[in-house]
Amino acid sequence: MKIFNYRLIIFALSIVFGVVFAMPSFLQMESGKKINLGLDLQGGLHMLLGVNTDEAVSSKIKTYATSIKYFAEDEEILIDDLSMKNDTIRFMVLDEDELPKVDEMLSTIKGLSIQKPTPLDYVITLTAEEQAIVKDLSVTQAVETIRNRLDQFGLAEPTVIRQGEADIVVELPGIKTIEEERAARELISKPANLELMAVDEDMADQVYSLSPEQAAQYGDIILEQQDDPALKYLVKEIPILNGSQIIDAKVAFDQSNQPIINFTLNSSGARIFGEFTAKSIGKRLAVVLDGKVYSAPNIRERIGGGSGQISGGFTITEAGNVAIALRSGALPASVKLLEKRSVGPSLGADSIQASLLALILGFICVVVFMIVYYRMAGIVANIALITNIFIIVAVMAMFGATLTLPGMAGIVLTVGMAVDANVIITERIRELLKSGTSIGKAIEDGYANAMSAILDANITTLLVAVILYAYGTGPIKGFAVTISIGILASMLTAILGTHGIYEMLLNKIQKSKNTLFWFGVK
Template structure:
């Protein structure tokens, strides 16, 4: 009677070939960007460009722990109340003037009746805000409970914006995690400086009241800003502008960006429907005046309004080089940070240290593999050699699985691979010891193998399931390197179960069917 089922060779060969196919791209150089930021892929056809990503500790890169300025979040929320509230009320035909501070917004209306109607509209727009009125004025503030919600939303928004910025530049596998109430941990492999991704980049457009001023006559209504250094020539002194505090539009209204070079290098962007409407109203009411385009509290352009701009298309000519314009365009397209961030811990891991980690990890894997192969050969003879063949393919399939899922390999992940080697051998040891016991009890080779695998199966399954559950908990509650260890360990257990229970048994059964030995060499 044949020991090999008809379907076993097909399943094993199919899975092994699949593992080799997805592991093969890792033999080629990793994808990189050329001087034009075009991604170059070195994996040839017919392979898919799936490769294992290297973590910060293996590739080198930046580690940054930042703190989100939550008081700045309150001020940003008040600015949103002023901007959005003013826009909504004006759409309803309500005449008003709004002024904002870091903690409140004051709306001034023509009379008390207009104030009462506006209050109901604003309450629907900002249900968590607090409202107090006096005569024809209405003050909007933020209560403690509402501020807690704003803080959580702000930290999450900052984290998401940083991730979008890093992704927009094609940087692979950043790890960006919120820690505690106001901290964000950022790990970006392959990049030594991430300062540009942490700039707030608050872009706003204001009406210029007067240029060349030396003092601000009304801090509530106006603010004084100077030209950005980037637009000044050698020895040129910056101009001070008195501009209205209330912005016509801001970065939240930007929906598309680009770079133009027809008449010098400019950054172009288009506004969404709300921004286009506000900008059209602003320019229509201020023909002949100047606009101040402000980036991070510096004026980068101050063009004159020659006619109403109703298309929602804006150009910024700020003395940019092409690379600066492209970088600014990309960053503006991902949105402004909801609050300022402050670096409180920073480390740069050099690529040399990462290469040393890879070399040390590879040596550990090779030594572990060599010792295991030697032990299995000496302890179990021919059956041990079959297990060794399966063990080699186990690592190949593990590499293929990591590539398919785009996993990030870290130094703890390499430790997980080394542990997987031991786990794979453990299953074979259990099976072979049971086979040896059955053979000593007088069973023939075929019955000994069948009985050995049958008796050891439940033990192997229980042991591996227990480890998988532990790895799942590590992945769920751990962070960064711990998750990398848990992922490689889980995938390694799956591949080792396959090779130990299917592949090794297939090799043994094929040998039994072909040779028909009278005694097992074990």
């Protein structure tokens, strides 16, 4: 007997691999990597969110206004009436000699539509093409931002995908309580738009007598204190800095042991922050988060190092969520909840039970048929089939894949597909035995003759699975993953594994000459 042929060794290693890495999932062991169950199997939260893409355009314009303001101050260019209204930036250059510098700076910004009612006046908007790009990019950025937040929040395998032009589908497996649902929704929807804004000290004492329209005439806006809406601030509409310059945010505690958030700016933000504070000693700087003033400390000296803090009566949980949102980036536009569905864990348990029942019944039917019809060859095929299932579960567990209900259906379908290659091979061997070919040659030629049919069938199915994964949504992707792994595993077990077993048993088969016992044919 060729007990130690290379095919058998590879097959034995694949069995060991499958058993070792699949057992934590089968036995639900605490140690080891396990398959993550999808929303439809363990319950959770399904949400459809809509992105307000018009806000993204306004935010982009606001960013450009901040850049113009900083450029003018840095180059000591005198401009007047810098304001932003209806997604339009307006300002006047007071010195005609400075116009070339302003024009050169504006020319470096793509997608601007610049009009000049007079030689000194500028009216700036985004072109229609640029607005379309900004809106499309805002949805893409929202998907990545929400995904990053949920990853840092610690949720296992959240699904965040774009749907249509401005909608996002979010699926959160494992959300079981109202508190968990509320925390997840707040984290997802929080804009986390941090702005550092200068308080208008000249007009500050008139904040309670001015209307928003009157404040806008001075280039100001009125904002409320976060924990006391009765307390209001008059701040410059164009912010000094925004959250795009934040590179880190962490929860800390102040001297009274209250949670605060320490943030760090990038090099550009640190330079702007340092220059502004140096020129604004004695004035106040409002720390604004999502349109609410959290604090407005007096600037006593130049603040270097590019760091600051946000305090405002946070709980530890709130501070942690805000820090996560700041680290992962502000949403480019607000999102609203269009649809929400909660899947209970009991429904997931019923789905698992039904799927397992289908898998077990299908498996038993295939095993019994193979033994009755093909005798010992059927037992060899069943060994390969069992190994195939272990390998599928092991590979999915190793990569932390999510198993959904369609994925369970894919495993059930794989049971039938996995035995198909063994049927083709065994039928080829039986045909050769009927024609009088020797047992050894029949086995070798049977595998050789069956190879083209097996490869054609599996490769075409694998290509379809790849297309389903590339263009399908979450559940379809789960189906494609299990089918793909099952196909590759079946080719390993059927083509290599069973061939190695036959090589090991060849002498015994030849001595017995009982082809009816071994292959179910005389």
